[in-house]
Amino acid sequence: MAPRIQNSVVSNTLLPYLSTSSTSSSSTCLPRLATTCPSSQESWRSCRSFSSTPAPQTTRRRREMFTWLNTDAAKLRTHTPGSTNYLIRTNPKLKDSPVVENRIFPANPAYRSESILSEELRTEIYNRVVINKKSVRAVSVELKVDMRRVAAVVRLVELEKRMEKQGKPLAVPYARAIHEMIPVTPPEQAHEEINDLPVHRLTNPQIFYPVSESRQFNRVDAGRVFSAAPALEHEQLAKDVANPSEAISRVTQNPSRIELVGKGDEEHQVLQAADVRIPHPHMVTSTRDINEVPNEIRQHPKLYKARLRTQDAADQERKRLAQERKEKQTQRVRPEDSRFEFRINDVVVSQETTGKDGRNARAPGRRYGVPSYDRKKGQVKIPTRVEV
Amino acid sequence: MVVRIRLSRFGNRHQPFYNIVVAQARSARDSKPLEVIGTFNPIPQRPTNLSEKEARTAKAYKEISLDRSRAKYWIGVGAQPSDGAWKLLNLVRCLPLDNKHVR
Numbered sequence: 003m004a005p006r007i008q009n010s011v012v013s014n015t016l017l018p019y020l021s022t023s024s025t026s027s028s029s030t031c032l033p034r035l036a037t038t039c040p041s042s043q044e045s046w047r048s049c050r051s052f053s054s055t056p057a058p059q060t061t062r063r064r065r066e067m068f069t070w071l072n073t074d075a076a077k078l079r080t081h082t083p084g085s086t087n088y089l090i091r092t093n094p095k096l097k098d099s100p101v102v103e104n105r106i107f108p109a110n111p112a113y114r115s116e117s118i119l120s121e122e123l124r125t126e127i128y129n130r131v132v133i134n135k136k137s138v139r140a141v142s143v144e145l146k147v148d149m150r151r152v153a154a155v156v157r158l159v160e161l162e163k164r165m166e167k168q169g170k171p172l173a174v175p176y177a178r179a180i181h182e183m184i185p186v187t188p189p190e191q192a193h194e195e196i197n198d199l200p201v202h203r204l205t206n207p208q209i210f211y212p213v214s215e216s217r218q219f220n221r222v223d224a225g226r227v228f229s230a231a232p233a234l235e236h237e238q239l240a241k242d243v244a245n246p247s248e249a250i251s252r253v254t255q256n257p258s259r260i261e262l263v264g265k266g267d268e269e270h271q272v273l274q275a276a277d278v279r280i281p282h283p284h285m286v287t288s289t290r291d292i293n294e295v296p297n298e299i300r301q302h303p304k305l306y307k308a309r310l311r312t313q314d315a316a317d318q319e320r321k322r323l324a325q326e327r328k329e330k331q332t333q334r335v336r337p338e339d340s341r342f343e344f345r346i347n348d349v350v351v352s353q354e355t356t357g358k359d360g361r362n363a364r365a366p367g368r369r370y371g372v373p374s375y376d377r378k379k380g381q382v383k384i385p386t387r388v389e390v
Numbered sequence: 391m392v393v394r395i396r397l398s399r400f401g402n403r404h405q406p407f408y409n410i411v412v413a414q415a416r417s418a419r420d421s422k423p424l425e426v427i428g429t430f431n432p433i434p435q436r437p438t439n440l441s442e443k444e445a446r447t448a449k450a451y452k453e454i455s456l457d458r459s460r461a462k463y464w465i466g467v468g469a470q471p472s473d474g475a476w477k478l479l480n481l482v483r484c485l486p487l488d489n490k491h492v493r
Contacts, residue, residue, distance in 0.1 A: 342450055344452050345451045347456075348455070351457040366426055366429060366457065367429045368400040370422050
């Protein structure tokens with residue numbers, strides 16, 4: 003462990019204080035001390051007389067940092083619009099020609115920065131969704147941008163328009179500078195992979211599952227094995243294999259009807275095949291439709307559009323039903339003399355919800371005898387979603 | 391002893407949240423009740439997902455959740471709502487119409 007008082011400077015400053023308070027011969031002590039110390043240190047010492055922190059020193063590394071900032075890194079001070087301004091520019095192997103380099107650190111070639119949407123692409127997304135009234139799904143496929151990103155763009159542009167209307171200042175120069183220094187996707191280029199399959203928790207374990215050679219074992223069966231569900235009936239299996247498009251759309255259009263397995267808290271939906279779990283299952287089915295009539299090229303866009311339309315209609319219908327169900331469950335009361343509206347939800351107090359000992363988590367109300375960990379260290383309270 | 395329908399306070403400082411409970415009148419406010427029949431969040435919530443036109447007229451709302459059949463049952467067997475609980479039950483219309491004898 004380091005000593006509490008680390009250098010002589012601190013102990014020296016303590017001396018006059020102690021001597022003035024304890025002894026009467028202080029006047030002789032003070033001027034002598036002042037003469038021994040340089041004046042520049044004196045002023046510094048007086049402001050941190052009780053600090054035990056060692057004085058900041060000009061280390062070799064610090065000196066080297068400043069020489070680096072003035073030589074190699076001097077070119078980072080200004081950026082060339084259209085090329086990135088990352089640390090990798092200081093690499094002497096790289097030529098000075100302004101190219102879009104998406105590597106950031108010279109020593110870490112695997113670390114690359116993703117490009118962001120350009121201003122034109124952003125406006126295009128907003129126009130197609132809001133003005134041309136296309137669905138988020140359709141725009142996502144057309145411009146090759148993830149559906150979540152499309153939705154976010156629409157929300158943010160809406161927010162920006164509102165801020166403009168309210169006369170709030172926008173950080174336009176900042177945005178422009180960032181766009182100049184970061185790789186940007188132009189409108190005609192694909193921005194990202196839109197049909198990525200998310201890794202499901204149930205697929206993590208490696209399972210050894212013997213299957214007889216005479217039996218067909220496909221992705222649907224694999225999903226059932228992963229989620230420990232019993233195998234499908236042979237008739238159902240044969241039907242699904244005969245008409246795979248119908249099997250996919252049956253699930254994607256009614257996701258609430260997916261079979262459940264497990265009991266109590268362990269209850270979960272049966273893991274579906276990859277064709278169903280990808281963000282755009284309609285692309286698989288419409289490609290299959292098109293492959294059925296490979297020579298009739300004029301039919302292809304029509305088939306695709308029809309598939310997209312049914313999927314969109316199903317999505318809308320599902321959303322509407324959920325909203326309706328929610329509305330039905332809540333009663334709204336607006337008292338005449340109140341500033342507030344009251345929303346009344348029905349809950350059920352029964353042995354099924356409260357459990358035999360009354361301590362079940364599904365019981366209405368805050369629970370008794372359960373510690374709240376919200377003040378505990380490491381609890382993340384950052385909201386994960388914002389509704390406007 | 392009297393059985394009361396009353397509010398028991400949960401939540402932290404400046405973040406009140408109430409359970410609507412059925413409890414013995416002389417028991418402590420936050421002690422374990424006979425039954426929890428609902429909740430009341432007195433902090434007004436801003437309604438979301440509204441158009442600008444709707445947002446101008448929208449009122450902030452307070453959430454009540456209640457098992458009406460249990461509330462009616464407990465009033466039927468003589469539980470007396472406290473003042474706060476009375477107001478809430480009145481909003482939900484769980485009190486008998488001729489409610490003089492209850493009060």
